[in-house]
Amino acid sequence: MGHRDAFLYILSMVREKLPLTERMIREIHSLVLPVKIMGAAHTPPEPHLVPEQMERLVLDLSDDKRHVIEVAAMFHLKFEGIHPFIDGNGRTGRLILNLMFMQADYPPIDVRFTDRKKYYACFDRYFTDNDPAPMVNMVGEYLKEKLGQYLRLLEDSITA
Numbered sequence: 001m002g003h004r005d006a007f008l009y010i011l012s013m014v015r016e017k018l019p020l021t022e023r024m025i026r027e028i029h030s031l032v033l034p035v036k037i038m039g040a041a042h043t044p045p046e047p048h049l050v051p052e053q054m055e056r057l058v059l060d061l062s063d064d065k066r067h068v069i070e071v072a073a074m075f076h077l078k079f080e081g082i083h084p085f086i087d088g089n090g091r092t093g094r095l096i097l098n099l100m101f102m103q104a105d106y107p108p109i110d111v112r113f114t115d116r117k118k119y120y121a122c123f124d125r126y127f128t129d130n131d132p133a134p135m136v137n138m139v140g141e142y143l144k145e146k147l148g149q150y151l152r153l154l155e156d157s158i159t160a
Contacts, residue, residue, distance in 0.1 A: 025054070029092040050082060057075065073139045074135075097109070121134065
């Protein structure tokens with residue numbers, strides 16, 4: 001239920017063309033609780049550092065001129081590294097990832113449960129080797145797959 005409500009909330013943010021704020025992140029998070037924490041071997045920052053790091057993360061986002069796939073993947077990696085909430089960080093982060101895609105007129109993606117090991121390995125690679133490429137590639141492949149599905153549906157409707 002919470003994930004559905006959070007997704008509806010980000011849809012409204014897309015419709016209203018609202019820029020991402022820390023408050024919106026907190027609102028998305030509050031809608032997806034509770035969830036069990038899983039993920040990369042990374043120690044989040046001390047709680048007193050979280051507000052400053054979140055502020056910097058959102059500020060840096062507004063200056064980022066790279067393609068939305070890279071921007072969203074990097075934001076996701078950094079957000080999960082900050083781990084600002086006691087619970088619900090993963091689902092909140094994935095919803096924000098989709099918010100960024102939809103704000104750029106791309107469809108949302110779904111990180112499949114069957115790909116969880118690969119997904120967590122992307123975090124391990126980033127936090128151990130400072131290599132964001134696996135996450136950038138993974139979300140890019142998901143987006144490519146989703147766009148391919150849309151194109152096939154379009155082709156089928158044209159030939160029908």
